[in-house]
Amino acid sequence: MINKSHKILSFFLIICICSCEKIIPFNEEVTEPKIVVHSFFNSTDQWKVFITKSLTVTDNGKLDFLENASVVIKDEQNNIVEILEHDSLGKYKGNTTPQIGKSYRIEAEVLGYNSVYAQDYIPNEVTISSVDSSTSHLNNEKILELDVSINDPKEEENYYYLKVHVGLNTLDGNYQTKRLNVLVNNPIFENSEPNKWDNKGIFTDFLFNGENTTIKTAIKLPIVIDDFSYNINDLDYLEIRLQNLTKAKYLYNKSYDLYQNASGSPFAQPVQVYSNINGGFGIFAGSKRNDFRVL
Known part of the structure; x- marks a missing residue:
C-alpha cells in the first residue's frame, strides 16, 4: 500500500470577499501544515493579504484561517513599510498603497509554523493608445470587432491580460x-x-517586444445580461482593460487555468499550481492596469 505521505494532495483555499470566491488550489506532497499566503496587489488599493494554513494528507474538514499571524510588508531596503492588522477570516489589511515600480517583500509568522516570505513588485503601466471598433459577423452572429493598439516598453518582458467591461442601467432598474x-x-x-x-x-510581448502593436479581438452583439439583450447605444460605458502582470502573477494564473482544465478530466496529468511563497504556499504578486473607454 502506498504511504499517504507520498500521495499528491489537492487542496483549496476559499475566501469569500463581497460575495466573490477566490479559490487557491495546490498539488503538493504535504506532510505537515504550512502557511498559505494570497495577495494580488496594485497601485490603486491598500494592502490586503489572506493567511490560512494548508491541509496535510491526514487532515479532514475545512481549512483554517490563521488569525494570529504577524504580517509585515518591507521595501527593497528591508525597511518596514507597514505591519498589517487582522480584519476577519484571515484577512490582513493595511493603510498604505503599493507604488508603481517598487519591489516589496512580505514576511508572515505564526506560532507553531515555519515562517514564510516572498517578494514581487508593481510593473509600470502599459498604455492603450487607441481602439478602433466596427461591426461585423462571425458564424452568422453579429460582433463588434476591436482593434486595440498598445505601446509595449522596450528591453523588458511583459505579460498581459486583455479584458472588456461594460456598465449600464438594466431593464429591471438596476445599474x-x-x-x-x-x-x-x-x-x-x-x-x-x-x-x-x-x-x-x-x-x-515575445513577438513584438518594444513595438507598438495592435491586438485584434471582438465581443458578441447584442450584449446579454440576465437574459435581457442590449445594444451598444444602451451602454453607459464600454471599457478595454489592459493588465500588465509580473511574471509571478502570470505563471500563477497560467498554471491555475491549466489546473482547472485538467481537474475535470480523469486522463489529465496532475498540474501543480505555481507558488512564489518561500517556506509555504500561495502567491504574492503585483500588476498594473490601464483602462481605455470606447464609449
Whole structure:
C-alpha cells in the first residue's frame, strides 16, 4: 500500500470577499501544515493579504484561517513599510498603497509554523493608445470587432491580460457592471482556439517586444445580461482593460487555468499550481492596469 505521505494532495483555499470566491488550489506532497499566503496587489488599493494554513494528507474538514499571524510588508531596503492588522477570516489589511515600480517583500509568522516570505513588485503601466471598433459577423452572429493598439516598453518582458467591461442601467432598474467574453481566435493569445470566446485574452510581448502593436479581438452583439439583450447605444460605458502582470502573477494564473482544465478530466496529468511563497504556499504578486473607454 502506498504511504499517504507520498500521495499528491489537492487542496483549496476559499475566501469569500463581497460575495466573490477566490479559490487557491495546490498539488503538493504535504506532510505537515504550512502557511498559505494570497495577495494580488496594485497601485490603486491598500494592502490586503489572506493567511490560512494548508491541509496535510491526514487532515479532514475545512481549512483554517490563521488569525494570529504577524504580517509585515518591507521595501527593497528591508525597511518596514507597514505591519498589517487582522480584519476577519484571515484577512490582513493595511493603510498604505503599493507604488508603481517598487519591489516589496512580505514576511508572515505564526506560532507553531515555519515562517514564510516572498517578494514581487508593481510593473509600470502599459498604455492603450487607441481602439478602433466596427461591426461585423462571425458564424452568422453579429460582433463588434476591436482593434486595440498598445505601446509595449522596450528591453523588458511583459505579460498581459486583455479584458472588456461594460456598465449600464438594466431593464429591471438596476445599474450593473459586467466583464464580457472576448474572441480569442487571434494566434497571439495563449488561450487561442478557432472561434473560442473567453473572459480574457492572455498574451506576452515575445513577438513584438518594444513595438507598438495592435491586438485584434471582438465581443458578441447584442450584449446579454440576465437574459435581457442590449445594444451598444444602451451602454453607459464600454471599457478595454489592459493588465500588465509580473511574471509571478502570470505563471500563477497560467498554471491555475491549466489546473482547472485538467481537474475535470480523469486522463489529465496532475498540474501543480505555481507558488512564489518561500517556506509555504500561495502567491504574492503585483500588476498594473490601464483602462481605455470606447464609449
